[in-house]
Structure formats: C-alpha cells, structure tokens
Amino acid sequence: MANREIVASLQNASVVYRTQSEEGRRVWSDVSLEIYKGEWMVVIGPNGSGKSTLASCLLGLSPLSSGEILRKEPGQIRGVLQLPDAQFVGDTIQEEFDYLPGKPDLTIEERKAWYLQSLSAVGLSLPLERTLSTLSGGQKQLVNLAAVLAQQPEILVLDEPTAMLDPAARQGVRQAVREAHQRGTTIVWITHRLEEVADATRVIGFGDGRITFDGGPRAFFYGEEEEKSLETSPCSELGLDSPYVVKTAFGLLNHGCKLRLLPLDMDELAEAVADTCL
Numbered sequence: 389m390a391n392r393e394i395v396a397s398l399q400n401a402s403v404v405y406r407t408q409s410e411e412g413r414r415v416w417s418d419v420s421l422e423i424y425k426g427e428w429m430v431v432i433g434p435n436g437s438g439k440s441t442l443a444s445c446l447l448g449l450s451p452l453s454s455g456e457i458l459r460k461e462p463g464q465i466r467g468v469l470q471l472p473d474a475q476f477v478g479d480t481i482q483e484e485f486d487y488l489p490g491k492p493d494l495t496i497e498e499r500k501a502w503y504l505q506s507l508s509a510v511g512l513s514l515p516l517e518r519t520l521s522t523l524s525g526g527q528k529q530l531v532n533l534a535a536v537l538a539q540q541p542e543i544l545v546l547d548e549p550t551a552m553l554d555p556a557a558r559q560g561v562r563q564a565v566r567e568a569h570q571r572g573t574t575i576v577w578i579t580h581r582l583e584e585v586a587d588a589t590r591v592i593g594f595g596d597g598r599i600t601f602d603g604g605p606r607a608f609f610y611g612e613e614e615e616k617s618l619e620t621s622p623c624s625e626l627g628l629d630s631p632y633v634v635k636t637a638f639g640l641l642n643h644g645c646k647l648r649l650l651p652l653d654m655d656e657l658a659e660a661v662a663d664t665c666l
C-alpha cells in the first residue's frame with residue numbers, strides 16, 4: 389500500500405472515558421490504523437468493542453487520551469451518528485439543508501431542487517417544510533444521511549447508518565453510498581450487520597478495544613488458511629455468528645465440494661452452487 393494516499397490515521401491511540409472511578413473506563417489500547425483514499429472500510433465488532441468511539445475520534449468529537457490522530461478538516465469529513473436528533477441544527481427539513489455550506493450561487497428554487505434530489509437519492513420523498521421532530525427514527529437517519537451525501541465529503545463516516553431502517557430502505561442507503569464511493573468518497577462504515585461486510589474493500593474487526601482483523605471480506609469470513617473452518621474464521625473469533633451464505637459455503641466445502649469463489653452474498657452462492665452442478 390506504499391503508494392496510496394492516507395486520508396486519516398491513528399497511531400498508538402488510547403481512549404479512556406472519564407467515569408466516577410479515578411482510573412476511568414479504558415475503551416481502546418494502542419490502536420493504530422491508516423485509512424486510504426478511496427477505500428470502503430467496514431468496521432465490525434460486538435457491542436461495546438469501541439466502534440462508535442472510532443467514529444467520534446475521526447469526526448473530532450472525542451479526544452484521544454494518548455497517541456496521535458491525523459484527520460481531515462471538518463468540511464472534508466462528514467458523518468452520520470447513531471442518535472439522529474443529536475445532529476439536527478434546524479427545525480424543519482428545509483432549515484436542515486439551508487445550513488449546509490457551499491453552492492452560494494444557487495437561486496432559492498435551485499437550492500430547493502438540490503434538497504429534494506438529495507432526499508430522493510436516499511429514497512425519501514417528504515415536503516421540505518416538514519418538522520424534523522415529527523419524523524420517525526429511520527426517516528431522521530435518512531435526512532441526516534441525505535444532508536451529508538449532498539456535501540460530497542472526501543470521507544464519509546457512518547455509524548450504523550441502517551440501524552433503524554427496513555430492508556428496502558437499507559438497500560437504498562447502500563446504493564446511495566455506493567454512488568458516493570464511485571465518485572471518490574472514502575467510506576468508513578461501522579456496523580453490526582454482517583451482510584454489509586460484502587460491500588467492503590477492507591474489513592476492520594474490532595474486539596475489546598483493539599483491532600483483531602484487518603483484511604478483505606473473504607478473508608474475514610473464511611480465514612486465510614488453506615484448511616478452512618467456520619469455527620476459526622476471524623468473524624467467528626470475534627464472537628459473531630457468520631451469515632447464512634457463509635455457513636452454507638462451509639457446509640459445501642465440508643461435503644468435499646470445490647468452490648471456485650468463496651461467496652459473500654446470495655448471488656455468489658448461487659453461482660458457486662451452479663458451478664458444482666456442471
């Protein structure tokens with residue numbers, strides 16, 4: 389990776405949250421990570437392992453207790469956090485978008501068209517005068533996402549962006565983020581949902597405040613050893629239950645099937661099974 393541009397990095401970073409006890413709560417110990425331009429990094433790990441802390445540190449919302457962080461200026465890095473209400477600055481959807489920087493040359497009508505197009509990119513069709521407090525949790529999450537995507541940031545940090553969404557809306561969000569990624573945005577996507585790992589160019593496994601895995605999605609689910617085993621994959625070792633597609637592929641391997649491709653999603657599984665039938 390010598391020639392790739394680093395857009396953010398952490399060196400020997402530790403985070404200790406202040407608590408009532410004197411020593412505080414240590415969340416990370418000695419985390420080092422480089423984020424490269426144009427990658428789609430999925431950060432995955434069990435509850436409380438320190439994933440949201442990564443989002444807060446990258447967005448400049450939480451300081452490190454020790455170590456170093458290199459990050460972009462606030463205008464170049466944007467994020468969607470888990471509590472959508474906490475991010476709102478306006479009372480209505482229109483106001484929320486009015487606060488966005490940039491595009492000073494647009495007329496009022498052009499700005500409104502931009503806002504509506506940004507909402508529609510994440511699958512929302514709501515009147516701009518709608519009061520934010522009357523939206524559902526999922527709709528609020530989508531408004532926040534639409535607003536950050538509209539700014540076309542260099543880096544997009546998403547902390548469980550699909551947590552409150554139904555399956556159709558989840559697909560819509562993945563598609564909108566894929567389009568941003570194709571335009572060059574670097575993605576840091578924090579999730580519990582193992583099916584979202586398939587989009588990644590790189591997976592970071594977080595366990596107990598440290599990085600336990602750094603590699604591609606196939607290596608995350610199947611391991612890098614010649615002798616593959618479901619129980620010893622990096623995914624299982626993080627205590628996560630492998631997705632159905634991966635379990636099925638392991639079942640096929642255990643029955644002696646030779647798979648040309650270790651599948652990450654249903655389409656790839658169907659291809660792998662079809663191959664074995666030829």
Ligand SMILES: Nc1ncnc2c1ncn2[C@@H]1O[C@H](COP(=O)(O)OP(=O)(O)OP(=O)(O)O)[C@@H](O)[C@H]1O
Nearest residue numbers: 405406413415433434435436437438439440441442
């Ligand atoms: N402001 C805070 N003060 C004290 N402890 C905190 C604070 N924020 C987080 N923690 C603790 O830090 C640890 C890591 O939290 P974090 O939210 O980063 O984990 P996570 O992996 O994102 O969890 P989840 O998947 O449940 O969202 C947890 O033990 C949590 O209780």
